[in-house]
Amino acid sequence: MAKNKLRKFAEMKAWNNVFEPTLDPDTRHDFPLKGKWRSNYFKNDHPIVLELGCGKGEYTTGLARHYPKRNFIGVDIKGARIFVGAKEALDDELTNVAFLRAKIDFIETYFDAGEVDEIWLTFSDPQPAKPRKRLTSEQFINRYRTILKKEGLVHLKTDSDVLFESTEAEIKEHSYQLLELTWDLYKSLPEDLDPTIREILHIKTHYEQLFTAKGSVIKYCSFRIH
Numbered sequence: 001m002a003k004n005k006l007r008k009f010a011e012m013k014a015w016n017n018v019f020e021p022t023l024d025p026d027t028r029h030d031f032p033l034k035g036k037w038r039s040n041y042f043k044n045d046h047p048i049v050l051e052l053g054c055g056k057g058e059y060t061t062g063l064a065r066h067y068p069k070r071n072f073i074g075v076d077i078k079g080a081r082i083f084v085g086a087k088e089a090l091d092d093e094l095t096n097v098a099f100l101r102a103k104i105d106f107i108e109t110y111f112d113a114g115e116v117d118e119i120w121l122t123f124s125d126p127q128p129a130k131p132r133k134r135l136t137s138e139q140f141i142n143r144y145r146t147i148l149k150k151e152g153l154v155h156l157k158t159d160s161d162v163l164f165e166s167t168e169a170e171i172k173e174h175s176y177q178l179l180e181l182t183w184d185l186y187k188s189l190p191e192d193l194d195p196t197i198r199e200i201l202h203i204k205t206h207y208e209q210l211f212t213a214k215g216s217v218i219k220y221c222s223f224r225i226h
């Protein structure tokens with residue numbers, strides 16, 4: 001592994017806002033914060049919002065600035081990406097932020113039933129050849145349903161036609177409650193939109209910047225799965 005990555009990983013071990021539970025199937029079920037994120041980490045009873053596949057966590061830190069009375073957790077398997085968001089949160093003293101280095105496939109291992117209020121999926125891998133691995137596939141939505149409160153929201157922001165089309169199809173097939181859906185987010189925002197919501201929808205992740213530079217159109221939808 002590159003020296004720089006090793007240095008980052010070592011530095012991150014000392015940070016109190018990053019959790020790297022074991023991936024070992026025999027012991028990963030003993031994650032101590034499961035059901036206790038509010039009482040033992042955030043020390044408040046505010047809602048919990050996840051950014052799944054957060055990369056550098058632009059939505060995690062961006063939303064945390066807008067909503068100091070909500071708690072935000074970025075989840076990704078790649079440590080070097082989480083490093084960027086976690087460092088920003090420490091430098092800016094964002095105490096309502098944490099990062100979890102883990103596989104979303106085992107998300108129920110890290111959160112209790114109904115512990116989560118909202119989920120953001122930001123520029124998730126479209127997985128063109130492996131539909132079951134898409135983060136909006138039935139398999140993943142069933143996992144989210146376990147940890148998400150009733151009435152909890154799922155947001156998806158993406159450049160990918162494949163992912164957006166298949167998500168739209170899943171919403172229809174399983175009768176999820178669709179709240180918003182646009183194939184061209186920035187063109188479709190109404191003039192009188194709440195300024196905070198406008199700013200939130202304009203948060204640009206690392207991948208959004210890459211895709212926009214190539215001319216991709218950004219899509220967005222939000223829905224309930226209960």
Ligand SMILES: C[S@@+](CC[C@H](N)C(=O)[O-])C[C@H]1O[C@@H](n2cnc3c(N)ncnc32)[C@H](O)[C@@H]1O
Nearest residue numbers: 053054055076077078103104122123205206207
């Ligand atoms: C295309 S990147 C997007 C990153 C970031 N959200 C952005 O917009 O810049 C997808 C991210 O999802 C993470 N990811 C994909 N599948 C995952 C899984 N099953 N468990 C954990 N992380 C996953 C990858 O490591 C990667 O950082």
